[in-house]
Amino acid sequence: MRVLIRHESILLLVVIIALFTLSIQAEQFATIENLLNQGRFLTEVSLVALIMTFVIVTGGIDLSVGSILGLSAIILGVAWKKMGLPLPVAIGVALSVGTLAGLFNGIIITRFRVPPLIATLATLALYRGLAEGISQARSIRGYPDWFFILGQGELLGVPTQLWIVAFFTIFTGFILGYTTWGRATYAIGANEIAARFSGIAVNKTKLFIYSASGFAAALAGVIFVSRVSTTRSDMGMGLELDAITAVVLGGTSIFGGKGTIIGTVFGLLLIQTLKNGLSLAGVKSDGTYVAIGFVLILTLLISNLFNRSSEG
């Protein structure tokens, strides 16, 4: 546990240094308006990354989240416009389809014992294909104004979706850190066979986690549609990599058994801070990517160095 805390404190330090440096470099960066606005862009990847932390802690991975986002967005549009359901019902349908897509991942992984990497790589293609097929590649638009409150509106001066992210963060942080569900998640990642013999319902836990991952992606999809006011089948492409990057940067071990929600939150903050701050400081997007890659490697190296010396 001491080792984990160390990684997160190093990360926090890096975040603070980045915030400080960038606010000197770009005067528009450290304004309340800009920071809150960045929260909007952070929402979709945050929701997915929070649950992805659970997935990776069990030693698994979910590559299909971007495709589930796209599929749910399309289902939302089709259910509302083509099938004529009221929009709140259509949102419910989209969230259910996303959850079922996640459950399907879980079933393939637990029942057929397909490694999660391969299973979700396959469903990444499957769900994206379904999204394109169902939508016939047409975008769906013309949503009523009240729907845009979710992605473009504000509540008490803070972007609406940030409240959802805040709730999700506290909720998942509590589950992973303080409940038997959380301890079961760690146990599965640390040693699945031992966990099975200790009487932990390994398959049930995994099914639940992959379903939650599908739900989070679907919710992100609904918010994304509300933010950009249109539905397209290519939404969320590449989202899985952004989410996994944040989780791993946050100190979650890709081999499972280790990781925290707060680490993931710091990881998300660091990446978005760099993206936005460097852009405002006048660095073009290609330069920004190079800088992000560099900081990622550096942070992980420093953290490894400290951890090794404390273990040795």
Add this chain to the structure above:
Amino acid sequence: MILLIHKMEGNMKHYLTVLTSMLISSSMAFGGDWTGGDDLPTNPLPCSGPAPAGEAKAYDGGSPTNAPNRKGKNITVVDVPKLVGIGYFAATTQGIMEAAAEMGTMDAKTDGPSEANIDDQITLIDNYITQGVDGILFAANDPGAIAPVLKKALSKGINVVGYDANSDPDARQWFVNQAEFNGIAKGLVDNMAGEVGSGGVAIVTSTFTTPNQARWISEMEAYSKKCHPQLEWLETVEAQEDNILSFNQANTLINKYGSDLKGIYGMTSVATPASADAVTQANQCGNIAVVGLATPNAMRPYVKSGCVKSVVLWSPVDLGYAAAHVLRAVADGSLKPGATSVKAGRLGELSVINGSEVLLGAAFTFSMDNINDFDF
């Protein structure tokens, strides 16, 4: 260990069979006669003779709120194309830089996503709004998705002009239209009909969601039905704007349809040369015609070898050049709603169409006779 792998493979096979059968059934369910076009109404040109004059339409663009007086002042402009790193948008950037250098009162820079991705493009524009620029030039990856962020730019008093790929009209002030959709469609279909006479033709496009391509395909379908019904449409395939994928997709079409395939339309500046390459490598030059949108430099080897007879395009350099001039004119206040034309440097007077669009000119066909006169 080996046993374990065997067991995994067994499971995988089983699972992949299930998956494959699901995929096949779903693609069959979604098949049918859909061509990859959009649902908007089409307006095919007459088969021969001049185009009828369009009706005048009132200005339907947006306007910035409380824009400062920028007349004659130095302005900073950011150009956000669909993506960076491809020849086509490198050429529009070149045009913008030429115009900026000529004017001497515009600091322009190009910054775009590395993939044609709506979210990256939106985030990028938003950052430039926060940074505080005077003008934004854009080529939209999606007309609707980009609208909220462009409206935000207008609300901050920023001048917004689009080129190449439009947004919703009220989310920007003006749009520089490279060529009208039905004009491009006529150019492509007429050239194809002239080369193959009759038979099966297929399309290699970027993605079905790309607005320009979907629009062209719709117009091509309408014009083809009206003027060249002997051309039979076989299939439209997606190849993003990716070289290798385009080549593979064209290759698949050649193998799949054999002698039924008489021609391939390339809908992007990437798909057309890749299709020409696939036809060349399959030794089908002369049997399968390739007609498409592409830049002359990429097509020169295939036109010279005689494998490709006609390439349709406008000049992307001129497109960028015109967009920069239109932005300058809007910032100066010399281009106002209701104007019927605008001066664009060496291009002379460009006319206003469809309410709030500036038309660059007619589509141009490159062939063996003139392709050496162009370098972009």
